[in-house]
Amino acid sequence: MVSFLRVLERVIKIADNIYSPLGTSTEENFKAVKSGISGLKKYCDMFDSVEPFTASAMPVRMTFRQMCIESATRALQQTDIDPSSDDVIFVFSTTKGEDLRLWEPSVAVARHFGNNNQPIIVSNACISGVNAQIMASRVLKAGLYKTAVVIGCDVLSKFIVSGFQSLKALSADKCLPFDKNRQGLNLGEAAACMVLSTVNGNYESKRWIYEAGSIHNDANHISGPSRTAEGSYRCLADCLKNIDTADLAFISVHGTGTAYNDEMESIALHRVGLDSKPVVALKCYYGHTLGAAGVLETLLSMQAIEHQEIPAALGFKEQGTTYNCMLPTTKTNVKGNSFIKILSGFGGCNAAVRWVLR
Amino acid sequence: MEELKLQLKKQIIEALNLLDITPDDIDNAAPLFNEGLGLDSIDALEIVMLLDKNYGIKFADKEQSKLALKSIDTLAQYVTEHRTK
Amino acid sequence: MSKISVEISGKECTVNGEKLNCSKTGAEMLMELYCKYVKDYPKFYKMDSLSRLGFIASELVLQKEAELNGTTRFESNESRKIILANNNASLNTDLKYSVTIDKNNYYPSPSLFVYTLPNITTGEIAIRNKYYGESCFLVLENIEQFREVLQTIELESDALVGWVEYNSNSDFNCTMWIEKH
Secondary structure: OOOOOOOOOOOEEEEEEEEEOOEOOHHHHHHHHHOOOOOEEEEOOOOOOOOOEEEEOOOOOOOHHHHHHHHHHHHHOOOOOOOOOOOEEEEEEOOOOEOOEOHHHHHHHHHHOOOOOOOEEEOOHHHHHHHHHHHHHHHHHOOOOOEEEEEEEEOOOHHHHHHHHHOOOEOOOOOOOOEOOOOOEOEEOEEEEEEEEOOOOOOOOOOEEEEEEEEEEOOOOOOOOOOOOHHHHHHHHHHHOOOOHHHEEEEEOOOOOOHHHHHHHHHHHHHOOOOOOEEEOOHHHHOEOHHHHHHHHHHHHHHHHHOOEEOOOOOOOOEOOOOOOEOOOOOEEOOOOEEEEEEEEHHHEEEEEEEEEO | OHHHHHHHHHHHHHHOOOOOOOHHHOOOOOOOEOOOOOEOHHHHHHHHHHHHHHHOOOOOOHHHHHHHOOOHHHHHHHHHHHOOO | OOOOEEEEEOOOEEEOOEEOOOOOOHHHHHHHHHHHHOOOOOHHHHOOHHHHHHHHHHHHHHHHHHHHHOOOOOOOOOOOEEEEEEOOOOHHHHHHHHHOEEOOEEOOOHHHHOOOOOOHHHHHHHHHHOOOOOEEEEEOOOHHHHHHHHOOOOOOOOEEEEEEEEOOOOOEEEEEEEEOO
């Protein structure tokens, strides 16, 4: 058992990377999204037996390990952190890892960087990427480590695509989150990396500070969200505790494009009184990148705040949820230094984090 | 027809792991979903898959499968008319 | 409240060190435990193996808790957390689903696919007990690492925590307890 002092240190983001079909750096990715470029394409013969599907795929097939290493290498290059140090922990977010293994490939990635600590792998369905940020912040705040390399990654596979097809959850065409004509989700693959630290170095004048994180279960159904948004509502309420929402620029939603998820999110936002806040939905650019989604979408949300501009919801025409959500149809200017990222997933889990640029 | 109904019940019980239920417990005319056996949407998809696998049945749309999956009676009727194996 | 711990392996099941009487072993023992100690939750039959193991352990922990506290079994505890972990995630069920997507016999099973996530087990327990608190599944090296990570989670309310590993119908293990800081 480790004993430690519970110090109230701040967790800041010191480096990051997005390695996706839209680019190999966070900046490249945001530039593409800002220009309205989507990674979604139709694929007919990527996997045997599988019906044609629309997805955002890397130009060449890559493994989980390769994607994680590519992304983390680029993120770590921006820092003077020594990843092999005992003070550094690797925290992964993935649902399927590599060849159905999560532990072994994740350890291999940590070892690639010379890191010998046991990694922490969050495998909490689609909320894993936000959950991993929360776990990383906890171990940092507990003083167990000084730096956490958070990597979210999932790669497309016959397993994943066939499974979502069997659930009739996929849209044959590009997904339309929150739209009346939405038909389901698209899958995507990416790796995204966020280096978090309690170390105070000279990186930037303004910094991203991890302010709040929350996870709640719907206690309702293993494969469908709560009709009253029990979990998401609680997560949002937790993240809004004791804050002035004037500084909140937008909510970065899950927005999968499935009938029930988007409806649930509109209810959650309404219940906490955030109907009038702009909404960022990114699945029309990347599809649902599963374990990567939470990290990737958090990083793009940070970019949006830094550029004071949120990307358009491609293809969005007509509101298709009970409560209206403020989805921009063109890129739109926003004000404010903070945002909330929410996610929901199978198993009834929901998560939210709030980050502030200060 | 009665034989097919029994076969369908056995296949559904096995595919959905309804271990506490025997074919005799399932009324031919009773609704399979909600109030009846209490099956959900994933169970419906599993039955659709089972019909494809065992009888070569492919539904054109959701409405069609909904009508066919109302009860064991409607299911047996549909399978008899549309089976390709 | 005294400490509660349930341990289940492919061979036996103990509650606070006391061995429960079972005539069967392996997956059949889980079924036997369900029939003896739960009975009224037919959803159990539809769960995958990992969920069955976690579910049975949770039932035994919570029954013991009610007994020791002198309360009813379903005492309201909305904010209780459920934090589970293991090393091989949902591998056992993943392999079963993989069989259904074989090139020569391609009939992907939706009801198997939904269980190809380890955190479905936490969901099943949350649904049964109406726990709206945090639910989380971690993949770690071993239970020692799990105990270490648990120390970092601030528990303003208590949590049902457990190591739940299902390798095969004869080889599985689970240790579940209620954690309070």
